[in-house]
Amino acid sequence: MPKRDDYLSWDEYFMGVAFLSGMRSKDPSTQVGACIIDKEKKIIGMGYNGFPLGSSDDEMPWGKTGDFLDTKYPYVVHAELNAILNSIKSLKESTIYVTHFPCNECAKAIVQSGIKKVIYFSDKHKNLESTVASRTILKNAGVEIVNLKMEKKKIVINFKD
Numbered sequence: 001m002p003k004r005d006d007y008l009s010w011d012e013y014f015m016g017v018a019f020l021s022g023m024r025s026k027d028p029s030t031q032v033g034a035c036i037i038d039k040e041k042k043i044i045g046m047g048y049n050g051f052p053l054g055s056s057d058d059e060m061p062w063g064k065t066g067d068f069l070d071t072k073y074p075y076v077v078h079a080e081l082n083a084i085l086n087s088i089k090s091l092k093e094s095t096i097y098v099t100h101f102p103c104n105e106c107a108k109a110i111v112q113s114g115i116k117k118v119i120y121f122s123d124k125h126k127n128l129e130s131t132v133a134s135r136t137i138l139k140n141a142g143v144e145i146v147n148l149k150m151e152k153k154k155i156v157i158n159f160k161d
């Protein structure tokens, strides 16, 4: 019998893991996930956007407008930073799969941690100045940037059978 031919490619697999991780996010507007792999294609870090330890998902604000201190922005830890902080070994020469293009703050952490390749899916925030700065930071450090185009339109997980 021949092998299956509809199995996930490595890119689909790791981006799928990043999306699955993002599904843990409590952010009602934007769920971001990240998955870091080493050169041997082993997962060494995962994360999603959420409040820091000790800050309650139910008590802290998830809003986007109004007084800065009453929005999520000063408090939320981005998916990429969480994946870096959750990593189980050195990130030198590693690759990060991320559902959304990293912001400038995450770009700094990506560069400083030794990640050499960023594979992203969505450029939702591409017009933000922080995204423009992020591209500069990553390019200056020689980090490869790839916009992943998924051939599969969806990945289905069926818990029924």
Ligand SMILES: Nc1ccn([C@H]2C[C@H](O)[C@@H](COP(=O)(O)O)O2)c(=O)n1
Binding pocket: 027, 029, 030, 031, 032, 048, 049, 050, 064, 072, 076, 077, 078, 079, 080, 100, 101, 102, 103, 106, 125
């Ligand atoms: N690369 C990114 C970009 C954004 N985030 C997080 C930060 C917020 O929780 C949310 C963005 O909120 P929006 O302004 O779209 O309502 O996504 C991230 O973790 N990583």
Ligand SMILES: [Zn+2]
Binding pocket: 078, 079, 080, 102, 103, 104, 105, 106, 107
């Ligand atoms: Zn960020």
